[in-house]
Amino acid sequence: MLRILSLLLVLMGLTVQPAVAQGGPLRIVIDQGVVEPLPFAAPEFVAETPQARQLARDITAVVVADLVGTGLFREIPGSAHIAKVTSFDSPVQYADWKAINAQALITGAVSVAGDGRMNVKFRLFDVYADAPLGSGLQFAGTSDSWRRVAHKVADQVYSRITGEGGYFDSRVVYIAESGPKNNRAKRLAVMDYDGANSKFLTDSSALVLAPRFSPKGDRVLYTSYETGFPQIYLMDVASVSRRALADQPGTMTFAPRFSPDGNTVVFSLSRGGNTDIYTLDLASGARKQLTTAPSIETGPSFSPDGKRIVFTSDRSGSQQLYVMPATGGEPKRISFGKGRYSTPVWSPRGDMIAFTKQNQGRFHIGVMRTDGSEERLLTASFLDEGPSWAPNGRVIMFMRQGSGAGGTSALYSVDVSGRNLRKVPVPTAASDPAWSPLLQ
Structure with a gap:
């Protein structure tokens, strides 16, 4: 997690400099210019029911567009992925994501019930820490609210990595x-x-x-x-x-x-x-x-x-x-x-x-x-x-x-x-x- 946060401070146009205050705690001075967006991978969310296939594709696309649109993130395209995510509960193969230089990994799944109710869940991983970045979350709603749900997922990812509030669900x-x-x-x-x-x-x-x-x-x-x-x-x-x-x-x-x-x-x-x-x-x-x-x-x-x-x-x-x-x-x-x-x-x-x-x-x-x-x-x-x-x-x-x-x-x-x-x-x-x- 520390690696991702440090990288993001850099790509946000900030440089991290440790400094010790007289008689006080360690503090961080943040300044300087932009380096490079943080690379992340977002495999297409898993469709857990047949009715969810297009929704899974669309939700993934909006999450990616939200993050890339900030200028703070760069998507590693699916054609470069080594590991394939076919189940939301599958263990993460961190080595495969490190091999393509993914710093963060977003996985998700979508299901649609017979009454049209939709359920979307996601997880965020710090690849170089070999660990989740926060707990998994899920959002429920009607199928026609899929764009709002996608924005909510992107807001969560953005907030967990940057430490700032999101702005996509607005x-x-x-x-x-x-x-x-x-x-x-x-x-x-x-x-x-x-x-x-x-x-x-x-x-x-x-x-x-x-x-x-x-x-x-x-x-x-x-x-x-x-x-x-x-x-x-x-x-x-x-x-x-x-x-x-x-x-x-x-x-x-x-x-x-x-x-x-x-x-x-x-x-x-x-x-x-x-x-x-x-x-x-x-x-x-x-x-x-x-x-x-x-x-x-x-x-x-x-x-x-x-x-x-x-x-x-x-x-x-x-x-x-x-x-x-x-x-x-x-x-x-x-x-x-x-x-x-x-x-x-x-x-x-x-x-x-x-x-x-x-x-x-x-x-x-x-x-x-x-x-x-x-x-x-x-x-x-x-x-x-x-x-x-x-x-x-x-x-x-x-x-x-x-x-x-x-x-x-x-x-x-x-x-x-x-x-x-x-x-x-x-x-x-x-x-x-x-x-x-x-x-x-």
Whole structure:
């Protein structure tokens, strides 16, 4: 197990250096750059009933795709395998897996009962330690839930090897776009994190923007122009029922986000030419104004502990990032680089803030520490914007738009290290992604 964990620290872009603190315990300093993904083997899961053959094949493929898609793992293809797994209970021939340089081995089995109920079990092995890495687990469900089960298996494997939480069993709400660039129809849609199972939540009769999941993933906030002005709506994902929030004549509301407990919404309200940040208690409807400056304050995002809010303001003469107490009060500017900053969002880990930056005609997705230090730009293109964090705080999804009249919007993801930039396979042009928490 120690060998796998050490290897993974290296491939995650980290170097392990033992250091002894004065009068304290041994500690590990982690820094430096990327080496190589960890090689693993995942023989096709065993079909324990005839009805499970295709499911076993499909589940194995999704588990492999999840792991390889992180950029942290490399699959050793089945054509290179020496040992053949024909029974879930067969003893592991570690020497055969060592011979092909597999550091980790995933085995599994799938069965389907007469009523259509499916059972999936798996084991993970540290090949060089000649030992299991954690206990075997099994998941039960209906056959049509096989993709979720595959994501759950991959999450377990990922977590056991990296020590981080997984993010595969999650969803993304986004804006599905169609039509010419100067007259796009935009619909609210939701999909699995990898682009599968996409479905619409609204029609194209009104422009919609900036959807955001609740902390439990059961509700979505978004902005709609169906009245002719931007207005925030709250939707129940299961029933697709919705209601308007903070609806007051003569105002425009937009850029909403939930508080960490899901009981409060923070948003921007524009009235009389001035835009400030407000909170709304969802139970009582009580509203509180947090900023009063004669400038534009927008894009608020809570810290994971709910104690602070990061937002964008042009009070200094250009768009910059500020942090203030969640109850209001004097904000502190945290961005000081060249260019304009927008769409800040706090990492689920609480240690970083992601943002959009525009500088010298280019757009970037970047991250910085919550005090503004250690700013790093992860991407650069004609137009990158709207970052959203994966539930474990390792991956960021965002929108990228091409230049020119034919330039379309697409979703991309990138590791927080700046590696592994990948296009997300969405069935339509897409923008404004927002990641859900891990599903329950």
